[in-house]
Amino acid sequence: MKISKLACTCLVLAILLFISLGQVVVTTPVEAQKQQVTLTAIVAEPKERWDTLFSDALQKLRQKHPDMDIQVDYRVLPYDATRTQILTAMVGRSPIDLISVDQIWLGEFAEGGFLTDLTERANTWGRENDWYQTNWDGGKYNGKVYGIWAWTDIRAMWYWKDLLNQAGVDPNSLKTWNGYIAGAKSLNDALNGQGIQGMHLVGADHSPDMWYPYLWMLGGEILEQKNGHPTNGTYWFPAYNSTQGVKALEFIKQEIDAGIKPQTNHFWGQEFADKKFAVMLEGSWLLGTFPREQWSNLTQSVGMLPMFSVPNENNKTATMMGGWILSIPETSTNKDLSWELLTIMLQPEVLSTMLQKEGYLPTQKPIGEGPYATQLNTTIPYYKEMIAMIPIGHSRPNIPEYPQIADNIKQAIDEVYFGIKEPKQALDDAALKSAKVLGW
């Protein structure tokens, strides 16, 4: 009796095993022949933009390769974690097929041998002329293409119209340095009692980013090429402590003297959306801090000056451009397919859908000025004005030493914020450190 029970149990288990194995074996001939490919990616937050982009691009990629079962496994991480994870993966030689690279990381990653040289692929692709020159050059290091700048952002001056009205400040007066300082004082006098500060001033880690436009508008540069480098012959040398740099930092000092407080915590525009500040210099992503349903009426309450204040009306303004570059790591085992996916993601019909949803700015002329521009213009507040800023946008150096140089500049800015040093002394001391970092 016991033996027959055991035999029955074994028989049932054998049948179940046979059925489950049969499920695996009994597949359609086409599915059995499909090559399984999973492309892996590490990208930076926020997630929604990648969901849109990968989903639309993957659909097109699959249509092009019906013989393949292509999946994309992408990890979305916070900014700092993205860089750390990419570096860890590269150093550990983990195969990753696509990464989002901040423009300031490009030189470091390329110099370290982490990125695939895309120059030949980009030449064959033939879309270089579709890109705004600064954005195309931003994906190059030492003359080679290591990434394609996918979308960008600019920094502009945002203000609450009702608060400026209340303080009796004409927005146009903020266009000059003197007007900006006078406006700060009037706004503080009128609004401090309500717990609102007049002007926002960045005191967080990225404070150099908000100082560079003043340097650039005066004709200065962060770094310049110089002969006589001990090992490299000609190499970068700090240029930010020039007379233009000193003048730019003196304006920052004037802001402090006018009662504008540097903010050490940064909430990326949320503090403006929450009406804690009447005026804020912030990136175009600020629009994302407002609910989408408010976008159609936003221009009635929120104004935007497409500029940083200039010393006088004869000066041309400047701004800083950021955004993300798409690159293929050297460890990728599917370089051709990854490149194909990348180019599909950058097709105007694919990318513009995401840009429209998220409010980012294009790096390519077909989207910025072409047929897609109309669509974006009707959806994104101040789109035309932000696009118009791209030609006056500058990008930061993408050399490997840039993080340390930015740290030196931040220290100089902080020393002026806290009244420890005068602008010239602070910049000269910082430039000395930067020169050492650059190997001089």
Place this chain on the structure above:
Amino acid sequence: MSSTFVKAEPYFFLAPALAILFVFLIFPLFWNTYISLHDVSLVTILNQWEYIGGTNFLDLFSDPNFYMSLKITLMFVGGSVALQFGIGLLISVLLQQQVRASGVLRAIFIIPWTISAVIAAFSFKFIFDDNFGILNYVLIQLGLQSSGWLSDPNIVIWSLVIANMWYGTPFTILFLTAGLLSINPTIYEAAVIDGATKIRSFIHITLPLLRPFIVINLILITMWSVNFFDIQLIMTGGGPLFSSTTASLYMYRQAFEFGLLSKGAAAGIVLITINLSVAFVYLRFLRR
């Protein structure tokens, strides 16, 4: 069984533990030292590493920011250890008294330790925020002056000490409670009979008997405070003006923000030396 085998037998049983110790402690220490003696950065990591001897240490000791970080570490560790130990000892002694719901209170006091350090750091970042923080809001409501808790270079380190104190005190409470429970209560009864007051009992009975636990607790909380950088990284990033950059955060920034892995490794060696020195001091002077 041969005598050789019998003598060697304990080492066979120790082998797995020794292997783990070697792989996760000894080897990384030697590897870190190796890195600190070579030129290793994110740019050179995949290439041949050049031996440069003590150059990284020279760079370290010629960097004024490093000395600043050591000074800040002293303030951070000193303040954290004093507060964690003092408050922890007080709470554990009070809970040892015949207090109602002492078990519940102990559980409540342990809560900070169950929270991730990252979450604790973010929470305090928002509490201390100059403009939006609850602390300044309460001060203003009470008619007092608000303060730049995270923006004033003279104050910021103490804001971090408070956050670290909140986070680390539960361990001291737990550890010293275990020590207090090991003390025979009849000793206190005898002391009461002899006319000792509570304070005299505490000074002459509790503290001496608790000494081994105190020494170990101080060693651990000091080492943890020296190595801890989550709170500094998240609350302030080391600013303003490096006034909250401790040596551990300096090491992290060198290695992972600037990509100077060997300089970070050199800073790590210095930190290990500091930790070992502190442990030696505690053991030598407090165990007498």
